Amino acid sequence: MSIANLLQNWSRYRDTHPYGGAKPHMGYKWAMAIDMDICTGCNACSVACYAENNLAVVGKEKFLNGKSMHWLRIERYWHDTPEPTDPLQLTAYTASGAGKHFPDQGAHFLPIMCQHCEAAPCETVCPVGATNHTQDGINSQIYNRCVGSRYCLVNCPYKVRYFNWYNYQDPATENVWPEPLNQQLNPDVTVRSKGVMEKCTFCVQRLRAVMVDARTEERLVREGEVQTACQQACMAGAISFGNMLNPDSRVGKQWIEQGVNIALDVQSKNEHVGDNTPKRGYRILENLRPYPSVMYLEQVRESSV
Amino acid sequence: MTLKIKDDKPFLRDTSKMLWDGEPAHAEVKDMSPHISFAQITSDVVNSLENPRPIYWWAIAVCVFMIAVGVACEVYQYRTGLGVSNKSNTNVWGVYIASFVFWVGVSHAGTLLSALLHLTHSDWRKSVFRYAEAMTTFALMTAGLFVLVHLGRMWQVYYVMPYPNERGVWSNFQSPLVWDMFVIGTYLTCSSIFLYTGMIPDLAVFRDNIHDGWRKKLYTFLAMGWQGTDRHWRNFRVAYLTLSVYLIILAVSGHSVVSSDFAMSQQPGFHITSFPPYFVVGALYSGNAALITVFIVLRFMFRYEQYLNMDVLRKLVRLTFALAMIWTYLHLIEMATVWYGHDTAARDQLYFKATGAYAGWWWLFNFLAIVCPWVMAFRRWQTNLPVQMVLSLLLNVGMWLERWMIVAPTLGHSHYPWTFDFDQWPSFVQWGILFASFGWFALLILIFCKVFPAVSMYELKELNYARKVEAHHALVGEPATKGAH
Amino acid sequence: MSKRHLLALFDSFDEAGEAILELRKAKFKGFDTDHDMIIKSPIEHPEFERVLGPKPVHVQWFPLFGSLVGCTFLFILVSGAQANFFEQLKGGKPIVPIPINLVITYALFMLSGVFFTVLGLFVCAGLPARRVPLYTSRVLDDQIGVLVKADEATLPAIKAIFTKHKAVEFQEEAGK
Incomplete structure (x- = not known):
C-alpha cells in the first residue's frame, strides 16, 4: 500500500520548500514584515504576546539566568566606538560618561520572534517530529509531542525558541499565575508544562479560527480578517502580517515592493534598473539559507544619511 | 614427533621452570610464561570469582555511594524541572551531552582491541580484550543514561522510536538524534552479543568447574551446552570473525553519527566536516586511556598479575600514545581549517574558545590531551604503574574537557550576538550526575568481573599454547612453524 | 550391531x-571417519582440525543474507x-529524503547482519546443544578428547590405536 502510494505520488514526495513561486503553498503563506523606521521599540508587542500566548513571566533572577520565555523580544544593541588613542580626546571620551556607547546614535533595537523559515534548521533535527512545516507555511510546534531534546534550539540560528525549564503552573513551586491571575490565561492556548520547547506560532489559534470560518464559507481568508497579537498591539503599525499569496495583502505588496523573494538567499533588490524607490527590505542571517518568512525594513538613521 | 618438553611432563600441563629460570610466579612478570599449565589458567580465573582482594568490596561501596548521589540529583531534577541543572536558552546542552559523547567514546577502545586487533592477529590483546569488550557495553549503557537525564520529558522518550501506532505518527528519521538512537542502539546490542558470543567457551568452563548455587544455573544456561567439539570451534571461529568485522564498522559509524549531532547542525563550531574522524580517533584515544586505568585496577584487585602483565601494558601504552598523536593532528587540523577558512562566525568561535570565558579550561584540556601523552613515549615510564594510573586518568579528564569544550563555549557563542551567554556554570545537579556515572560504570565493571571471566581463558590458553610451541622449538632447535597461529 | 561411543x-x-x-x-x-569422529579441545586449533578432513563452514552466508534483507526492510519501512x-x-527537505534514510539503513544493515551471524552460529554449530555421551570437563580444561562412535566389534581395535598414541584415559559407554 505504502509502496503504491510512494510510486504514484513520487513527484509530490520530492518537492521541497522553499517552492520559489512555481508551486505555491495551498492557498496560504503567512508572512510578516516589520518596518523598523516606524517601530519605536516600545515593547507593546512583546507584552501583547505574553498576554495572548500564556507566556510565563519568569522573574528577574531567571531572566538574568537566560531562562526567559519572551517569544517576541526586543533586542537592544549599542554602537561601540573604539577608544580614542589621542589623550585629549580620551579625556573627553571618558568625561562624557558615554563609556563605550555612542550616545547620539542611541540604541539599535530589533523585535525578533520565530522567523518561520521555509527551510527551518530546527525542523530537520527534531527527533520526534514535534516541529514541522505546515501547509500554510508556518513552522509549527507540537507541545505534546515534544520530548525536550532541545536540539531545535541548538540549530536555530536566531535562538528564538524557549524551553520550559520549570513547571510554571505548579502551585507548589514555580506558580507564575497565582489566583486570581490564572483567570487571565487565554483559553485558546495551552499552558505548557515543564520540559517542552515553545516559540512564536504567528498566533496560530487566531489563524485557525478564521481559516475554519473561511472554509465553511468556501473562500480564503481575507486581508485584515486576522491579526497577530503583536500586530494588534503595535501603536505605530510597524508590523504587517497576512497571507502573502493574497494579492491584496499589505505584507505581500511590501515584499514585492522591497524586492525580497522568499525563495532566494541573495536578493537582487538593488539591481532593479530604472527603479528609484529605496529598497530597505532584508531578512536576518539570509546567508545561512533558512529562508525566513519575516522581512525587516531597514532603519534609516540621520547619521548614516 | 610429539610435543613434550620432557617425556614425563605432559605438554599442556607443563609447569617446569627450565627456560625461564628464577621467575617468581606472581611478581613483575614481563610476559606470560609458557610454563603455566592450562589448568593453572582455569583455576586462576575461576578463583578470581571467589576471592578478590578486600578493596573490591570497598570499591563496590564507593560506587554505590556515587550512584546514590546521582540518583538524588536526578530525582530533584526530575521533580523540579531541568532548570535546576542551570542551563539557559543559549546553553541548552551542557555537561550531559558532553558526558554522553565522552562515554560513547570510552566504549570504542573495547571494540578496537577485541575486533580490530582480532582481525590483525595481534595476540597480545588476548588477555585484555574481554574486560575491554565489557567496558564497551557498559560505557554505552552509561551513555544511554545521559540521554535520558538530558531529555526534558524523559518519560516520553519512546516517541523517538519508530513504532507502529494507529495514529500513523512516526519519529523524524531526518534527525541525527534518531540516527543516534539507531546506531547507538545497534552498537549496544551488537557489542553485548559480541561480548556474550566470545564468552561462550569460557562460560562452559565455569559450568564445569563450579558445582552449586545460582552461578551453576547461570553458567549452565548461558553456556548453551558448549562442549568444545570441532564443529563448535569451527563455526565459532568464523562467526566470531564475522562479528568482529561488523563491530569495527559499527564503532566507526557509531561515533561518526554521534559527531553528526554536532556536524549536521548550523552552529558555528559544530558545523565542521572533519568531525567524524576527529571524534572516532578521540574516542579510541580516551577509551584506551580508560582501558589502562581499568587494567591497573583489575590487575591488583583480582590478582591477574600473570595475565595482565607488563608486556601487555607496554603495548597498550604505546597504542594509546599513537592514538593520542593521531588525535592531536586531527585536533590541530580542525582548528587550522577553521582559522584558514573565511567563515567569520566559526573563526570568532575559535578565538572565543582560546581567549574567552572558557579559555582556562580550553588550555587545560589542550595541555592534558596533547602534552601529557608524551610521558607515554618514554620507555621507563611505560610500565610504571603509578605513573600510568595517574596519566591515564589525566588523559581522560582532558578528553572529557575536550567534549565539554565542544559543547559549552560553542553554544554560548553562536551566529547571533544578542544570545551570547558565557557564564552558565553547571550546577551541582549536573556535576552530581556526572560523578554518579563513573560510579555506575565502575560498579557494572566490578560486578561483571566477579561474575564473568574478565580475562578470556580459552584465548589465553591459545596464546599460552603458541608460547609453549615456541619454547619447545627453541629448546629442540627447530623452526617454530606448527601451532603458532 | 549396536554402536557405542568411546572417548x-x-x-x-599431536598425539x-x-x-x-x-x-x-x-x-x-561400520565406522565413518567423516561423521563418527569428534574432537573436543579446550582451544581452537585450525591446523589440527585438518586431520579430520575437509569440513566446510557455512556461517558466513547467514550475515550476507541477513544484512541485505535487513537493510532492504528498513529502507522500505522508513520510506x-x-x-x-x-x-x-520538513522545510528544505523532501518528504522522502533518500540520502538521509541511507544512514539508518546502514545501521540496520549491521544489526541484522549481527543477528543472523549469531543465528548462523547456533544453526551451524548446533547450539544450544545437549551433552553428548561421555562428556568430561577435562576437554575444556587441558586435554584433547577424541570421541568415536563405532560398532562394538571394532572398538577394541580403535582403542588399540589410541593406546599406541599415548591416550591417557578412556571412557566407554556401558553396553546395552
Missing part, C-alpha cells in the same frame, strides 16, 4: 592428531512511513 583423552594435539590419521587410514567397517505521514514535512 579417548590425550595430552597433546591425538596422529591417532586420528591412523584411524582414517585403517578404514574399519513508507515517511510517505504516509505527509504532515511531517
Whole structure:
C-alpha cells in the first residue's frame, strides 16, 4: 500500500520548500514584515504576546539566568566606538560618561520572534517530529509531542525558541499565575508544562479560527480578517502580517515592493534598473539559507544619511 | 614427533621452570610464561570469582555511594524541572551531552582491541580484550543514561522510536538524534552479543568447574551446552570473525553519527566536516586511556598479575600514545581549517574558545590531551604503574574537557550576538550526575568481573599454547612453524 | 550391531592428531571417519582440525543474507512511513529524503547482519546443544578428547590405536 502510494505520488514526495513561486503553498503563506523606521521599540508587542500566548513571566533572577520565555523580544544593541588613542580626546571620551556607547546614535533595537523559515534548521533535527512545516507555511510546534531534546534550539540560528525549564503552573513551586491571575490565561492556548520547547506560532489559534470560518464559507481568508497579537498591539503599525499569496495583502505588496523573494538567499533588490524607490527590505542571517518568512525594513538613521 | 618438553611432563600441563629460570610466579612478570599449565589458567580465573582482594568490596561501596548521589540529583531534577541543572536558552546542552559523547567514546577502545586487533592477529590483546569488550557495553549503557537525564520529558522518550501506532505518527528519521538512537542502539546490542558470543567457551568452563548455587544455573544456561567439539570451534571461529568485522564498522559509524549531532547542525563550531574522524580517533584515544586505568585496577584487585602483565601494558601504552598523536593532528587540523577558512562566525568561535570565558579550561584540556601523552613515549615510564594510573586518568579528564569544550563555549557563542551567554556554570545537579556515572560504570565493571571471566581463558590458553610451541622449538632447535597461529 | 561411543583423552594435539590419521587410514567397517569422529579441545586449533578432513563452514552466508534483507526492510519501512505521514514535512527537505534514510539503513544493515551471524552460529554449530555421551570437563580444561562412535566389534581395535598414541584415559559407554 505504502509502496503504491510512494510510486504514484513520487513527484509530490520530492518537492521541497522553499517552492520559489512555481508551486505555491495551498492557498496560504503567512508572512510578516516589520518596518523598523516606524517601530519605536516600545515593547507593546512583546507584552501583547505574553498576554495572548500564556507566556510565563519568569522573574528577574531567571531572566538574568537566560531562562526567559519572551517569544517576541526586543533586542537592544549599542554602537561601540573604539577608544580614542589621542589623550585629549580620551579625556573627553571618558568625561562624557558615554563609556563605550555612542550616545547620539542611541540604541539599535530589533523585535525578533520565530522567523518561520521555509527551510527551518530546527525542523530537520527534531527527533520526534514535534516541529514541522505546515501547509500554510508556518513552522509549527507540537507541545505534546515534544520530548525536550532541545536540539531545535541548538540549530536555530536566531535562538528564538524557549524551553520550559520549570513547571510554571505548579502551585507548589514555580506558580507564575497565582489566583486570581490564572483567570487571565487565554483559553485558546495551552499552558505548557515543564520540559517542552515553545516559540512564536504567528498566533496560530487566531489563524485557525478564521481559516475554519473561511472554509465553511468556501473562500480564503481575507486581508485584515486576522491579526497577530503583536500586530494588534503595535501603536505605530510597524508590523504587517497576512497571507502573502493574497494579492491584496499589505505584507505581500511590501515584499514585492522591497524586492525580497522568499525563495532566494541573495536578493537582487538593488539591481532593479530604472527603479528609484529605496529598497530597505532584508531578512536576518539570509546567508545561512533558512529562508525566513519575516522581512525587516531597514532603519534609516540621520547619521548614516 | 610429539610435543613434550620432557617425556614425563605432559605438554599442556607443563609447569617446569627450565627456560625461564628464577621467575617468581606472581611478581613483575614481563610476559606470560609458557610454563603455566592450562589448568593453572582455569583455576586462576575461576578463583578470581571467589576471592578478590578486600578493596573490591570497598570499591563496590564507593560506587554505590556515587550512584546514590546521582540518583538524588536526578530525582530533584526530575521533580523540579531541568532548570535546576542551570542551563539557559543559549546553553541548552551542557555537561550531559558532553558526558554522553565522552562515554560513547570510552566504549570504542573495547571494540578496537577485541575486533580490530582480532582481525590483525595481534595476540597480545588476548588477555585484555574481554574486560575491554565489557567496558564497551557498559560505557554505552552509561551513555544511554545521559540521554535520558538530558531529555526534558524523559518519560516520553519512546516517541523517538519508530513504532507502529494507529495514529500513523512516526519519529523524524531526518534527525541525527534518531540516527543516534539507531546506531547507538545497534552498537549496544551488537557489542553485548559480541561480548556474550566470545564468552561462550569460557562460560562452559565455569559450568564445569563450579558445582552449586545460582552461578551453576547461570553458567549452565548461558553456556548453551558448549562442549568444545570441532564443529563448535569451527563455526565459532568464523562467526566470531564475522562479528568482529561488523563491530569495527559499527564503532566507526557509531561515533561518526554521534559527531553528526554536532556536524549536521548550523552552529558555528559544530558545523565542521572533519568531525567524524576527529571524534572516532578521540574516542579510541580516551577509551584506551580508560582501558589502562581499568587494567591497573583489575590487575591488583583480582590478582591477574600473570595475565595482565607488563608486556601487555607496554603495548597498550604505546597504542594509546599513537592514538593520542593521531588525535592531536586531527585536533590541530580542525582548528587550522577553521582559522584558514573565511567563515567569520566559526573563526570568532575559535578565538572565543582560546581567549574567552572558557579559555582556562580550553588550555587545560589542550595541555592534558596533547602534552601529557608524551610521558607515554618514554620507555621507563611505560610500565610504571603509578605513573600510568595517574596519566591515564589525566588523559581522560582532558578528553572529557575536550567534549565539554565542544559543547559549552560553542553554544554560548553562536551566529547571533544578542544570545551570547558565557557564564552558565553547571550546577551541582549536573556535576552530581556526572560523578554518579563513573560510579555506575565502575560498579557494572566490578560486578561483571566477579561474575564473568574478565580475562578470556580459552584465548589465553591459545596464546599460552603458541608460547609453549615456541619454547619447545627453541629448546629442540627447530623452526617454530606448527601451532603458532 | 549396536554402536557405542568411546572417548579417548590425550595430552597433546599431536598425539591425538596422529591417532586420528591412523584411524582414517585403517578404514574399519561400520565406522565413518567423516561423521563418527569428534574432537573436543579446550582451544581452537585450525591446523589440527585438518586431520579430520575437509569440513566446510557455512556461517558466513547467514550475515550476507541477513544484512541485505535487513537493510532492504528498513529502507522500505522508513520510506513508507515517511510517505504516509505527509504532515511531517520538513522545510528544505523532501518528504522522502533518500540520502538521509541511507544512514539508518546502514545501521540496520549491521544489526541484522549481527543477528543472523549469531543465528548462523547456533544453526551451524548446533547450539544450544545437549551433552553428548561421555562428556568430561577435562576437554575444556587441558586435554584433547577424541570421541568415536563405532560398532562394538571394532572398538577394541580403535582403542588399540589410541593406546599406541599415548591416550591417557578412556571412557566407554556401558553396553546395552
